[in-house]
Every structure is written in C-alpha cells, then in structure tokens.
C-alpha cells in the first residue's frame with residue numbers, strides 16, 4: 001500500500017503539442033492517501049485511462065512525476081511498480097481452475113505453496129468464490145469471472161495500489177449493485193489504496209471516499225460525494241453529478257447582487273462578484289413553489305418515483321425542479337424560489353470566489 005503523488009503531471013500524445021486541445025491530460029497535482037478509495041469520474045475521452053496508464057507505468061508522461069510513498073517511479077516499468085489492475089473485461093485463464101487463477105499472481109512471484117493456499121482461501125471467501133475453487137473458470141458466468149479478476153487483484157499483499165478500469169461494464173445491471181457493494185466492503189477489509197475509473201456517477205459515488213471529476217483532460221474538482229453535490233466548483237460538476245443535474249441560469253450581477261428574470265436573487269457567494277454576465281447554479285432539489293417567488297410556468301411533469309421532475313419556464317430560461325409526492329403543482333400562475341443557501345454564482349463555468357461553502 002502506498003500514498004500516491006502526481007506532481008506537475010501532463011500528457012500529450014502529440015510530439016509537439018501547441019494548443020490546449022493537444023493535451024490529453026493538462027497539468028495536474030494530486031495526492032492520494034495510503035489506503036484511500038478514489039474514483040476517477042468523467043465522460044468518454046476526458047483522460048481517465050491516460051492517467052491510469054501513467055500511474056501503472058504503461059505510459060510515460062510528457063511532463064511531471066509519479067511518486068509512491070515519496071519515491072519517484074516515473075521511469076519504472078509496470079512490473080516494478082507493484083500495481084494490481086482489474087480491467088473492463090475479465091482476464092482469466094479459462095482452462096485453469098478458479099483456485100489456480102487466483103493463485104497465479106502469487107506463484108508467478110515464487111510464493112511458497114502454503115502461503116498461496118492461505119491467501120487464495122482468504123480471497124475466495126471475500127469474493128464469494130469458495131464454493132467454486134475446484135471448478136474450471138470457463139464454466140463461470142461473466143460476473144463470476146469478473147470476481148476472479150477482482151480476487152487476482154486482491155491476492156497479492158505487496159501491491160502499492162489496485163487500479164480498476166470500468167470493472168462493471170460487462171456485468172448485468174441487476175448484478176452491478178451487488179458487485180459495487182462487494183467492492184466497497186472489500187476496501188474496508190483490505191484497506192488498500194484503490195483507484196476506480198468510471199464514467200458512471202453511481203459507481204463512483206458508491207465506491208469512493210473521494211471522487212476526482214475530470215473533463216477534457218482537466219481535473220475540475222476533487223471531493224467527497226457530498227461536496228460534489230452540495231458545492232460544485234464548476235458547472236460541469238453540477239451538471240454531471242445529480243439526476244437531473246444542476247440548473248445553470250444566465251443572470252447579471254449588479255452591485256454584488258444576482259439579477260435573474262428581473263428580480264434580485266440571493267446567492268451564497270454573490271458579495272464581491274464584479275458586475276457583468278454570470279450564471280446562477282441551483283439544483284432541482286433546491287427549487288420550490290413559493291407564493292412570493294418568480295413568475296413561472298410548468299410545462300411538463302414526469303414521474304421519477306418518490307419525486308416528480310417538473311420542467312419550468314422562468315423569464316427566458318428553462319429549468320428543472322424536483323417536486324415531492326403530494327405537492328400540488330399549479331397548472332398556471334406558478335411561482336418559484338431558489339434556496340439561498342444552495343444557490344451560487346458561476347462565471348466562465350467556475351464557481352465565483354472558489355470554495356464558497358454554504
């Protein structure tokens with residue numbers, strides 16, 4: 001297990017990068033604690049795999065350094081980094097038994113058979129594979145095979161970190177929940193440093209203590225699931241996390257106050273923001289019907305279980321609000337308000353006066 005530092009890291013696949021767009025990974029500095037559970041979350045092409053490959057040693061970064069427990073490993077090949085990896089598609093030897101598959105990473109390093117047996121049995125118990133140890137791997141279902149991959153990732157006790165690259169992609173939706181919970185439980189039991197790459201917010205938010213949100217080669221926020229939800233540092237995070245995502249409404253700022261749909265709107269971080277165009281960010285959860293609120297019109301209501309999602313027109317903007325079961329939805333002359341402690345100003349995508357907590 002190790003603390004991982006990424007220092008001034010940047011990567012371009014081009015020999016002579018010139019513009020911002022030429023960088024698959026823009027400069028980043030990160031410190032990951034020993035034993036932490038982290039997720040790299042972002043849409044396709046944002047640079048997650050590039051970053052993972054730099055950590056595992058499959059790729060040498062154009063700039064910067066990778067350190068494990070303060071020792072630089074940037075130039076070391078993967079086999080000298082002591083990293084376990086679990087990929088999208090299970091990597092198992094079909095003709096071997098489940099036992100031999102789990103034992104493989106240990107035997108490969110010349111570990112004595114009595115220790116191999118002890119570790120394989122422990123890991124099989126953790127991954128619910130004990131009953132299948134003597135079976136051939138070829139007879140297992142996709143999720144069974146992915147459990148073998150997980151087990152092989154966990155079986156070595158000398159790894160610096162375990163990297164998961166979209167490990168639930170091939171798993172049936174109804175089994176995903178089980179495996180997700182299993183991974184979280186395993187992290188509590190083995191307390192390895194784990195880094196989990198995904199584009200699925202549910203997977204990231206369930207697994208990780210801290211989530212690194214990436215967009216077009218840039219880390220836009222690192223935070224706990226709650227921080228990402230409550231105080232998005234960028235409108236991208238507000239929109240990407242949550243369902244539906246945060247409303248982003250064009251407004252103007254005058255005298256340190258936000259003006260939207262002709263009215264002054266209270267926002268946590270409005271004081272000190274210079275005059276001009278900006279955006280108000282407010283989650284659908286924090287929009288309510290209020291008698292003295294802004295004039296609005298409900299254009300559509302869709303049922304989302306315990307809540308409904310209402311589409312609203314307000315001034316020249318459209319937004320969404322979550323409506324609790326049993327709340328009366330006005331057919332006309334609706335009025336809405338935003339919770340002032342959860343309404344924030346953004347400019348050029350970034351939160352004004354960054355780190356403005358509520």
Ligand SMILES: Nc1ncnc2c1ncn2[C@@H]1O[C@H](COP(=O)(O)OP(=O)(O)OP(=O)(O)O)[C@@H](O)[C@H]1O
Nearest residue numbers: 013024025042043044045046047048049050051199
């Ligand atoms: N071998 C390569 N050569 C050139 N460009 C590459 C290479 N691999 C990735 N890229 C580019 O680098 C950027 C980041 O890609 P990367 O695969 O790291 O993103 P990702 O977030 O992992 O995406 P996905 O979720 O689709 O795997 C993309 O623009 C991609 O096209």
